[in-house]
Amino acid sequence: MFVSYKWLSEYVDLGGMPAKELAEKITRSGIEVEGVEKLDEGIKGVVTGYVLEKEQHPNADKLNVCQVDIGEDEPVQIVCGAPNVDKGQKVAVAKVGAVLPGNFKIKKAKLRGEASHGMICSLQELGIESKLIAKEYAEGIFVFPNDVTPGEDALLQLNLDDEVLELGLTPNRSDCLSMIGVAYEVAAILDCSVKLPEIEVNEAAERAEDWIKVSIEAKEDNPLYVARVVKNVKIGPSPLWMQTRLMAEGIRPHNNVVDITNYILLEYGQPLHAFDYDRLGSKEIVVRRAREGEKMVTLDNAERTLSPEHLLITNGTEAVAMAGVMGGANSEVEADTTTVLIESAYFNGQRVRQASKDHGLRSEASARFEKGVDPNRLQAAADRAAQLMAEYAGGEVLAGSVVAGEINLEPKTVSVTLEKLNRVLGTNLQTVEVEDIFRRLKFEVTTDNEQFIVTVPTRRGDITIPEDLVEEVARLYGYDNLPTTVPTGATSPGGLTGYQEKRRAVRRFLEGAGLNQAITYSLTSEKKAKEYALDTRELIKLAMPMSEERAFLRLSIVPQLLEAVAYNNARQIDSLALYEVGDVFLKETGAELPAEEEHLAGAITGLWEENPWQGEKKAVDFFVAKGLLEGLFAKLGLSERVAFKKADISGMHPGRTAAVELDGEAIGFVGQVHPQQAKDLDIKETYVFELKLSPLFAAETEAVAYEPIPRFPSITRDIALVVDSSVEAGELQAIIKEAGGELLKDARVFDLYEGEHIEAGKKSIAFSLKYFDPAKTLTDEEVVKVHNGVLDALKEKAGAELRS
Structure with missing residues (x-):
């Protein structure tokens, strides 16, 4: 989950705390922050500009010479090769002296003989990944859709003065797959309040129930379905602030309606889907399992073959969406869409995962359904989406919602005793301290004889047993504050056998x-x-x-x-x-x-x-x-x-x-x-x-015994022995070492010969023998005596003769 620091600060008072310090606090409270990205890292000198004039470059067909107002005394001339540059545009300009990602420095230049004092930038050149940029700006420069004053900091206008925290969430913490969920977490850490979005929907006189009917056949897979209708919408780009927030969170902007559904997904953690009401083909929504071999074409224009393991949203006859995974191409919101049906539903995570896995369709929506969404946010998410569509798409919201099915929206109650908390954590916490931790978490708690009866909000579906409460107390109290203890009893140092x-x-x-x-x-x-x-x-x-x-x-x-x-x-x-x-x-x-x-x-x-x-x-x-x-x-x-x-x-x-x-x-x-x-x-x-x-x-070995380097010279004798071909060199070597006694220090084979000068059935093996005494210089007589003994032993035991 990517979390925009600026966006988060709208829900929680961060008090100007640096993003890295906040990341450290979040990590120490149990959710790892894998990194903090400063979006304007390595960028400076980029301002907003207004293109006053655009003329064809006299010496290049694909270049234009532009006069651009950048808020200075005189306009600057910039040569631009973007195909979409035009007079009257408000653009991002890297002035002379500016630095772009990759330490790319902007200097004065001449392009085909024309002076260029700066660069009109695309979003890619400002460090934004191509896959996150709206299709109209995927190639060419970016044009501000809103009114900006030349000379302003373009990075502020593009929200690139933001920092993004990347949370490494474990599957149980699906509550933090939304900005509001992260806000609750940060508020508990910082001990402050959460400011939720204000939802005010101005409804028309017409009622939604007159436009659409919803029925659920697969109630176990879809216990609750909420639908709202917004008419007279005008499809267009979403506001720049919304686009930049989506891009910071890793989602590509499309149009105002689709962007609003994605915005709500990030804000509330509740996936929504927008249908083109006029393309539905009926005035009803039926949620059912797919039939064996049933086919549908999804938004990616791929035909999918379905099975009864898959849950479908249908218009009563044909599929219009694969529930929780992807919508159908036959009901897609397009440029001519005027009426939108907003779907906010609770789908069984296992059913969504089955379809997602079978068709290889992993999405932000499917990930949230698989891990669990808060059923209490379905209505609020639908209302918030309708409010934004009225505000940013000019729509009229029909009165009321069409609700089908029911689901238990009552919070769970979990209990834990003070004795268990202190025993497991090794702490000496008092009742008031534990109550304060639950207050920070926004959990309702009553205390009865040192037993805490906690009402867990539905947004925290991961808390079901007393041990979960112990973990919550431990992480908010601070893992660093838990006492350290040394194991008692008989211990022995570790080591290898x-x-x-x-x-x-x-x-x-x-x-x-x-x-x-x-x-x-x-x-x-x-x-x-x-x-x-x-x-x-x-x-x-x-x-x-x-x-x-x-x-x-x-x-x-x-x-x-x-x-x-x-x-x-x-x-x-x-x-x-x-x-x-x-x-x-x-x-x-x-x-x-x-x-x-x-x-x-x-x-x-x-x-x-x-x-x-x-x-x-x-x-x-x-x-x-x-x-x-x-x-x-x-x-x-x-x-x-x-x-x-x-x-x-x-x-x-x-x-x-x-x-x-x-x-x-x-x-x-x-x-x-x-x-x-x-x-x-x-x-x-x-x-x-x-x-x-x-x-x-x-095998037992004796301790290593060290000998001093000999100060006296050794004497070497080489012998060539003629033996039967069946005699092995190792046998002769063993006889030599035994007969040589203490004076013989080494005996090595250095030659073997069989040929015309050796009797048939015989071979010659040559050994090099080294004699020395560490206490004195050996005399020739002493060596000869021992050496003769070796030769005698060889003759006696192996029939070896010296080769002449």
């Missing part, structure tokens, strides 16, 4: 390494649910799956990550690194629900390091994936307890896949997706891994 800390560390490590987190479906197909599972279990099928592709709970995360890789590869994203921490679902014998086990999985494909110019171009391979896991285990302090063993896993490359073991127990795998599987998925060479997180996080 050890499991949560390690999970967070895993995510940070992988994201720091360049992987992106993915979140994939837990539901998959029967085929994919079985793939890459670390534990083989019976599949769990949903009772009512959304599709066969999402019918089973997953046993592994890798298939879903491969789907993501395929999706990206198909869109020319060839380099991808994803990881996911998520649950897999394992069926337990005798258990109603599956066990949820958290896994870590990743998928990497394409280039690991790109070469934009002189950089290295490195494709993802097995050692990149394995290196990521090694870095992760080092982060968790488990490097010495994790081993990689050659493995044969379905769907994985037979020579580039390793099982991951923690303390000898398999917890996952890492390797390349089998080429055939990759071909089936239409993906490039891809490496994946998946680990169980529970055993990783449950």
Whole structure:
């Protein structure tokens, strides 16, 4: 809801309070003000002018040279390209030195050889959105319809010296979908009175009931319908003050009759509709449900097919409006309209919403009916509209209103005790303070033994239970004034569990390494649910799956990550690194629900390091994936307890896949997706891994021990070992580390050779061994002694021979 500060001040004495200060008070009392817009922000130097002369530009067909009186000693010459500029018009002029929105500064200029001292402005150039401008001024300059004096501030005439508050209303506060409703709210906050519009309707001798009859067939959908008739109206533009107020509220002006109905909608919150009486086709209004397949053409010239769920306003035979949503084209107020039928009705919000949703027609009117309108304002809104049509459209208001149906107009009564108020709010309010709050809200209240019996006006349909009264007292008393308390009882500081800390560390490590987190479906197909599972279990099928592709709970995360890789590869994203921490679902014998086990999985494909110019171009391979896991285990302090063993896993490359073991127990795998599987998925060479997180996080680790940087040099020995082809490098590395003792600090593989210089069935694996003692410089003899022990152990346990 947009609220004009100047308009609001007509109902409530704001005392000159700045708009931003008022917005702060409204926000602190429970309705958020999302922003305050100053309509003349960034504009200065714009005055009213009178076009004295207009001549064709001698050197341009589409330009005119105008002499304009702007209230100074001499007229100024302005070159204008607007097609609608003409002699005798009163216009808005940006003088030389003026500033328009966007910091656009007006300077002296020459256009095709003719001097121009200013600019005749359109409303768009003054910062008003095109969609809010009346159609006659949508293209070209704006012409004042009223009498203005040249040289006056044009922004004052256009009400652009106003500020607009944007209220972010929750659905329960539909009472503030009107200026009067907001006025009641602000009056309660500021503790002042509300000045309501004075309604005085001068009625003609003829009676409305002689012109129109109203009957309601769908009484549940439309319990009350009020109609008034205004004859001899003259369609034309509405007064400028009304147009500018509508534009400030986000509504486009049309003509005086339609603008008045929109003005009342904003003022009272009661949607009205104006029918062209002569185009109705009868002298009766019948409100009924639509028939199946019935059709009507709405004001937007679209043909609508209706159903019995939709409520219609008809002339007895055909539809003339979709109740609460949009009028029909067959009864539209047009330039030749002379008699207007004003509709003010109470429609069921659910019925209006059904039609609005079915036809995609959201409007200011439908929004108010959906949230609820005040039934006590129906008659006042109709009378006010009739009064304005008589004043600004020259109409004659027929005597009386035609009223059909009835509705309970009695206010509700809700009670609450002082004890409950203070207990819930933690306050120590006295009876007189609470009574004063209800007085400010304009609620009638009687007090009986510290029980407040509150008569809630019909405009506040959101207040139905004692808790609603507690909220009203709290927000008017001031949320900032409510006392703060500290929870009592045994408390402990919050924090992450050890499991949560390690999970967070895993995510940070992988994201720091360049992987992106993915979140994939837990539901998959029967085929994919079985793939890459670390534990083989019976599949769990949903009772009512959304599709066969999402019918089973997953046993592994890798298939879903491969789907993501395929999706990206198909869109020319060839380099991808994803990881996911998520649950897999394992069926337990005798258990109603599956066990949820958290896994870590990743998928990497394409280039690991790109070469934009002189950089290295490195494709993802097995050692990149394995290196990521090694870095992760080092982060968790488990490097010495994790081993990689050659493995044969379905769907994985037979020579580039390793099982991951923690303390000898398999917890996952890492390797390349089998080429055939990759071909089936239409993906490039891809490496994946998946680990169980529970055993990783449950493993106890020793506290981090820091060692000083060694002051003494190390000694390196390289050895090339000839072993059987079946012997694994990891096995040799374990023997070396065990035999090397404390002096051996590192042992790394740096070469593998199989070829013509090696005996068939053999291979050469080269290791680099580093020895050092943190307390002294090692002698050659000490290193040789330990190194020989390593060689002996290798020969004894693995049959390894030094390659000559």
